[in-house]
Amino acid sequence: MKDVTQLDQGWALHHAGSRLPAAVPGCVHTDLLAAGLIPDPFLEANETDVAWVSRQDWTYTLDLPDHGTRHERTDLVFEGLDTAATITLGGTELGSTRNMHRGYRFDATGLTGELAVRFTSAYREAERVRALVGDRPNVYPEPFQYIRKMAASFGWDWGPTLPGAGIWRPARIERWSTARLARVRPHTAVNGTTGTVELHLDLERTTTGAARELTATATIGDHTATVAFPVGQDTAVIVLDVPDPALWWPRGYGDQALYDLDVTLADAQGPLDSWHRRVGFRTIELDTSDDEHGSGFTLAVNGVRLFVRGVNWIPDDTLVSRVTPERYRERLTRAAEANVDLVRVWGGGIYEDEAFYDTCDELGLMVWQDFLFACAAYPEEQPLRGEIEAEARENVVRLMPHPSLVLWNGNNENLWGFRDWGWETELASASWGEGYYLGVLPRIVAELDPTRPYTAGSPWSGSWDHHPNDVDHGTHHSWEVWNRQDYAEYRATVPRFVAEFGWQAPPAHATLRRALPTEELATDSPGMLHHQKAEDGNGKLDRGVERHFDLPADFDRWHYLTQVVQARAVAAGIEHWRSHWPRCAGTVVWQLNDCWPVSSWAAIDGDGRLKPLWYELRRVFADRLITLQPTTGDAAPTVALANQAAQPWHTVVTLRRVSADGTTTTTTELPVTVEARSVLRLPVPNALAPTAGSTKEFLAADADDLRAVHFPVPDKRFDYARPEFELTVEPVADDDTALDIVVTAHTLVRDLLLQADRLAPDAVADRGLLTLLAGERARIRVTGAPGIDADTARAALYCVEPA
Incomplete structure (x- = not known):
């Protein structure tokens, strides 16, 4: 079986004659920080003080003694090198890299001594490539498109400019004989009531392994399939069928069923290599077909069309x-x-x-x-x-x-x-x-x-x-x-x-x-x-x-x-x-x-x-949302109820016309049913709608414990009363890390916000912005700020105030 040794200890970082301990995975900035040689670039304006780091070349070294091996092949594997580097072992050059976003494998059979990874400044490498291919436009004055490196490390409109260098993902030695699994590609599908995994396998063989017949076995639970690799064959496909699999669903639509998938490569003497992942059975479609509005972009999972509730993720x-x-x-x-x-x-x-x-x-x-x-x-x-x-x-x-x-x-x-x-x-x-x-x-x-x-x-x-x-x-x-x-x-x-x-x-x-x-x-x-x-x-x-x-x-x-x-x-x-x-x-x-x-x-x-x-x-x-959507001109707003749940939403919409001080002047109730995964839009009765441009009244809509408000004018034109409320602090039974801040409104209190981190840096509140009408009460639970009093809590509360 393949032997793996992680290379995560004993590294050193060299620059300009100096040597200091290095962490792998890591980077030059974190090593310099750990050694106390640079200030934290995230604090104050220190980013500019460490800019020199990105303009220098750096070398990582590690002694690799000869431990001996029973295997035919020794590979040096890097999952990530950032970015332009030359690798030597015992004075022998193994290769060079110029891409942070891929891994590298080098044949190091029979080599020992000092392993050195010499990084060229990302700026120098980017400028070298720009000179070869010619200048191109981008949105920032940095050469990030000329090097396969995290673009945002060169700075963005939300990020600092800190392009570094380092062995940023794990490194290891793999020793193996006969053959290894070089690539495994699982295609999962759902056909009726059967889940299918189609595994595409690629092998790498040693010279002696080229003359051997091999087998690969794939397993999911109780289901197993085997394929043979005759002499001279390095690719094969295994098909595994799983009857009646539980499906993987996005959150809110069902459970996240996951299955362990294992592949073992073997010869007549026993196992040589293995591969493991978790997979799930589901279908995914993207509908971009034409309709009366243009052409859509709708994701469907397991046949269910989704309104996507997404966020963008940056590093x-x-x-x-x-x-x-x-x-x-x-x-x-x-x-x-x-x-x-x-x-x-x-x-x-x-x-x-x-x-x-x-x-x-x-x-x-x-x-x-x-x-x-x-x-x-x-x-x-x-x-x-x-x-x-x-x-x-x-x-x-x-x-x-x-x-x-x-x-x-x-x-x-x-x-x-x-x-x-x-x-x-x-x-x-x-x-x-x-x-x-x-x-x-x-x-x-x-x-x-x-x-x-x-x-x-x-x-x-x-x-x-x-x-x-x-x-x-x-x-x-x-x-x-x-x-x-x-x-x-x-x-x-x-x-x-x-x-x-x-x-x-x-x-x-x-x-x-x-x-x-x-x-x-x-x-x-x-x-x-x-x-x-x-x-x-x-x-x-x-x-x-x-x-x-x-x-x-x-x-x-x-x-x-x-x-x-x-x-x-x-x-x-x-x-x-x-x-x-x-x-x-x-x-x-x-x-x-x-x-x-x-x-x-x-x-x-x-x-x-x-x-x-x-x-x-x-x-x-x-899943369930009530909103008040403004309309054009002087028309009353629309109540929109969105229901992404799998069940109908039976509720009563309470509409209130409310005066500026937070007291209700007119109320009506509308029983409604919103079908599953649909939206219901209702016009607000004219008797409930505030007068267009009114500075003295607004509309509130409630359904179950949900609320929406509509103000006819911007806040600075609205005739707010000065907000008045009572505040008490109450302990929470059986939890000495938590307390409840209870706010009772005597007037309209709009967009009340408790900034819990002002009570203690690690404190967290369970609620964000709240709008309370006169007479309403809200309970805000805070964890991580024990022992505060009402005056301290009040100082961390903010709300909209009169202009």
């Missing part, structure tokens, strides 16, 4: 080797708790670790996987073209066992960029990536993973017959609203599928305090500006607030209002688009997470703290 740390399986699980569990059912792995990041996809399998989070191209024109010449094809082949095969993976996507915004961002003229006739997205990548997916759909890009209308970002065809990115308009403009269109949209806000207060420990916080303080990477980001934040509120001079008030506007903006878009199902078949919010402490579009900030947006996603992505 969870710019220093990606620090992201552990536990951290993946924490972030993705938060996504599931927010009623998310799809995570899009964005094309400027990485193909994530197996732990990411394993967790998505278990949680029922569908994965939309971008190939790694983003916001740039990518040359199609060598040396990049061969690397890109090898990278795509490797990662399709690596990820295809996961049932959560439902879609391959060719790129992020490059087809759109070619048409709208001046690239077409600037490029003249130079290559820019179209051959990848419309040629190489769909061919690879069709060859290796034909059970999954592929789309050429996001956004993409399906062909050049329509604008790439056409709202009526395929996927759409909605960024004009954040960049230039009020969030109410989300309601102006009904895209077929919104693959990106979002609104910024700063991170939690405790996150800012950790990242900027010496600074008096202000909207324009040096640290706040450094941790705001978007073009005119603070200007857009201010304008977003000013459309609804008077812009406050006080930082804490500004911080609260930007959080409120972010949550309201994203909710406005999702509520509108959900109300137009099935014409609109999904939204994928930009973005779930952050890679460092920064003002951004994220719902979970760089320290893992929940922003009010996260709680709002939990509300608007729930």
Whole structure:
């Protein structure tokens, strides 16, 4: 049987005559941090102070003595090298690399001594390739499209510029004889009541193994099949049938049934190699057919058409080797708790670790996987073209066992960029990536993973017959609203599928305090500006607030209002688009997470703290949602009830016209039934609708424990009474880490927010923004802040106040 030795101890990092301990997996930045040689680049403006690290060459070394072996072959295996490196062992050069996104295997049979991995600066390698292939446009002044490295490590409008180097994924020695399993590709299918796994096997043999007959056996539970490899044959297919399998479903639609799949390679003397994955049985379809609205983009799993409740995922740390399986699980569990059912792995990041996809399998989070191209024109010449094809082949095969993976996507915004961002003229006739997205990548997916759909890009209308970002065809990115308009403009269109949209806000207060420990916080303080990477980001934040509120001079008030506007903006878009199902078949919010402490579009900030947006996603992505949708002119708003559950929703809608002080003036009740996986739209009776432009009354709609409100005018024009409420703090029985903060409203209290991290850095509240009418009571449970009193709790509470 194959012997495996992990190479995770004893490494050293060398630079300019110095030697220090190195961690593998890891990178130069984390090693330098551990040695105390650089400041934390995530704090204050230290990012600029460590920029020199990315411009240097670095060498990792490890002594590999001769331990002897009974095997014929010794392979040195790297799962990930970042990025341009030359590898030597005992003075013998084994090879070189230029791609972070693939693994490498080198024949090291008979070699011992010092193993050295010499990394060239990513900048130097990128500039070398740019000189070969010629200049191309991109959206940032960094050469990320000339090197197969995480694009976002060169900086983005939410991330720092820290392109590093290192052995960022595990390294090992594999010793084997006769043959090994070089590649295993499982195609899963459901045919009637039978689940089928079609396993495509590729072998690598030694010289002596070439003359032997071998067998491979595949097993799922009690079901087993075997295939023979005659002398001279290195490929085979095994078909396993599983009667009446339990199906894998996205969360909210059923259980996540997973099956252990094992393959063993053997000769007459016994086992040689093995392979193990978990698989699931489900069908996936992407309907892009034409209809009366254009051409759609609707995912169906096991025949059930879905309104996708998605989030975009970026690398969870710019220093990606620090992201552990536990951290993946924490972030993705938060996504599931927010009623998310799809995570899009964005094309400027990485193909994530197996732990990411394993967790998505278990949680029922569908994965939309971008190939790694983003916001740039990518040359199609060598040396990049061969690397890109090898990278795509490797990662399709690596990820295809996961049932959560439902879609391959060719790129992020490059087809759109070619048409709208001046690239077409600037490029003249130079290559820019179209051959990848419309040629190489769909061919690879069709060859290796034909059970999954592929789309050429996001956004993409399906062909050049329509604008790439056409709202009526395929996927759409909605960024004009954040960049230039009020969030109410989300309601102006009904895209077929919104693959990106979002609104910024700063991170939690405790996150800012950790990242900027010496600074008096202000909207324009040096640290706040450094941790705001978007073009005119603070200007857009201010304008977003000013459309609804008077812009406050006080930082804490500004911080609260930007959080409120972010949550309201994203909710406005999702509520509108959900109300137009099935014409609109999904939204994928930009973005779930952050890679460092920064003002951004994220719902979970760089320290893992929940922003009010996260709680709002939990509300608007729930199976059942009630919204009040404004209409044109002076017409009354519409009540929209969305029900994505598998059962009908029988409820009573209570409509209230409410005065500015929070007291109800008129009420009616409407018994309704919303059929399963459908939307019901009802006009608000004119007697209940506030007068158009009224500053003294608003509309509230309740169904079960859900609420929606509609105000006829922006907040700064509404005649709010000064909010009045009582607050008490109550202990929680049998839990000394938790307490309840109970708020009783005497007036209207709109968008009440308890910022739990102001009570204690690790404190968490179970609720986000709340709107209470006069006489109503809310209970907010807080964990991680024991012993606080009512005055302390009140100081952490914010709500909308009169202009």
